[in-house]
Amino acid sequence: MASDSAFDHERYASLRGGGRIGVRVHAVASTTSTMDDARAGADQHGAEGCGDAYLAGEQTAGRGRFGRRWVAAPGAALLVTFQLCPAAGPHTPLLSAAGGLATAEAVGAACGVDVTLKWPNDVLAGGRKLAGVLADARTARGGVEVFLGIGVNLQEAATAGLPPEERARATSIEGAGATPPDAEMLLASLAQALERRLEQIEREPSAFLEDWRVRLETIGRRVQLAAAGVDAGAAGVVEGVATGVTQSGELTLRLDDGSERSFAAGDVTTL
Incomplete structure (x- = not known):
C-alpha cells in the first residue's frame, strides 16, 4: 500500500506533541482494513510498534462490532487503529470503553459537537451514531496486544452506503451542524485523549469508571x-x-x- 501523501505528518506532530500513543502514524489513502494493517504492523515491528496508529482515507473491508461492515465514502470518515500493549491485568476489558470516552472527548474538543455514549462505546450526537469503536485482542510475545479501531463520521457522505434503517440511526460531525476538522487535528486530539484515559485506567480505575458512567446515556434508561x-x-x-x-x-x-x-x-x- 502506498503512503497517503495528503496526511501532513509534520503538522500532525506539532499538534500531537510528545507521548506514547499515536506519536508514529502509518497513513495510507486506501486499505482493506486499518485493523488488518495494525496487526500486520505489529507482526513486523513487535513491541517497538506499541502505540502506533494506522490511518486510512478509505476502507474497502472495514468491520465493526459483531462482524458488521463499516462503510464510508473515501475521505468522509476518520478511520484509525491503534496498537496498544497494556500490562496484563484486570483492567484490560476497559480499553474499549477508553476508546469510546476518548473519541467523545476528541470530537468535542476538535469541533464542539455535544456527544454522549451508548454502552459500551458508541458515540452519539442527537441520539444518532457518529463514531464507533472495535477492540480486538491477542496474546503475543508473552503479553497482550490490543488493537483499538475507531471510526468517526466526518461528513454525511460517510453514511450514504448504509442500509436505510442503519442510515436513519447514523450521523456525522457535518450532520450535527459542525465543520469537520482535518485528519491531523482530530487524530492529534484523539491520541492525546486516549493516552490520558489509558493512564487513568492504570492509576485510578475507579475515577475512570465514574467519568465513563457520567457520559453513558444508557444509565437510568x-x-x-x-x-x-x-x-x-x-x-x-x-x-x-x-x-x-x-x-x-x-x-x-x-x-x-x-x-x-x-x-x-x-x-x-x-x-
Missing part, C-alpha cells in the same frame, strides 16, 4: 439488550433498566422480576 458472547445462549434478548457498570465495564440491568444481571457484551437499544 429502559433498554433492550441482545446479549452476545458468553451471555448470548443463556440470556438472548432481555429488557430492563440500566442501573450502572461493574468494575470490569459490564452493564448491569434491573430486570422486570426485580433481579439484577450484568452483561459483558451485547447490542443495546433504548426503549
Whole structure:
C-alpha cells in the first residue's frame, strides 16, 4: 500500500506533541482494513510498534462490532487503529470503553459537537451514531496486544452506503451542524485523549469508571439488550433498566422480576 501523501505528518506532530500513543502514524489513502494493517504492523515491528496508529482515507473491508461492515465514502470518515500493549491485568476489558470516552472527548474538543455514549462505546450526537469503536485482542510475545479501531463520521457522505434503517440511526460531525476538522487535528486530539484515559485506567480505575458512567446515556434508561458472547445462549434478548457498570465495564440491568444481571457484551437499544 502506498503512503497517503495528503496526511501532513509534520503538522500532525506539532499538534500531537510528545507521548506514547499515536506519536508514529502509518497513513495510507486506501486499505482493506486499518485493523488488518495494525496487526500486520505489529507482526513486523513487535513491541517497538506499541502505540502506533494506522490511518486510512478509505476502507474497502472495514468491520465493526459483531462482524458488521463499516462503510464510508473515501475521505468522509476518520478511520484509525491503534496498537496498544497494556500490562496484563484486570483492567484490560476497559480499553474499549477508553476508546469510546476518548473519541467523545476528541470530537468535542476538535469541533464542539455535544456527544454522549451508548454502552459500551458508541458515540452519539442527537441520539444518532457518529463514531464507533472495535477492540480486538491477542496474546503475543508473552503479553497482550490490543488493537483499538475507531471510526468517526466526518461528513454525511460517510453514511450514504448504509442500509436505510442503519442510515436513519447514523450521523456525522457535518450532520450535527459542525465543520469537520482535518485528519491531523482530530487524530492529534484523539491520541492525546486516549493516552490520558489509558493512564487513568492504570492509576485510578475507579475515577475512570465514574467519568465513563457520567457520559453513558444508557444509565437510568429502559433498554433492550441482545446479549452476545458468553451471555448470548443463556440470556438472548432481555429488557430492563440500566442501573450502572461493574468494575470490569459490564452493564448491569434491573430486570422486570426485580433481579439484577450484568452483561459483558451485547447490542443495546433504548426503549
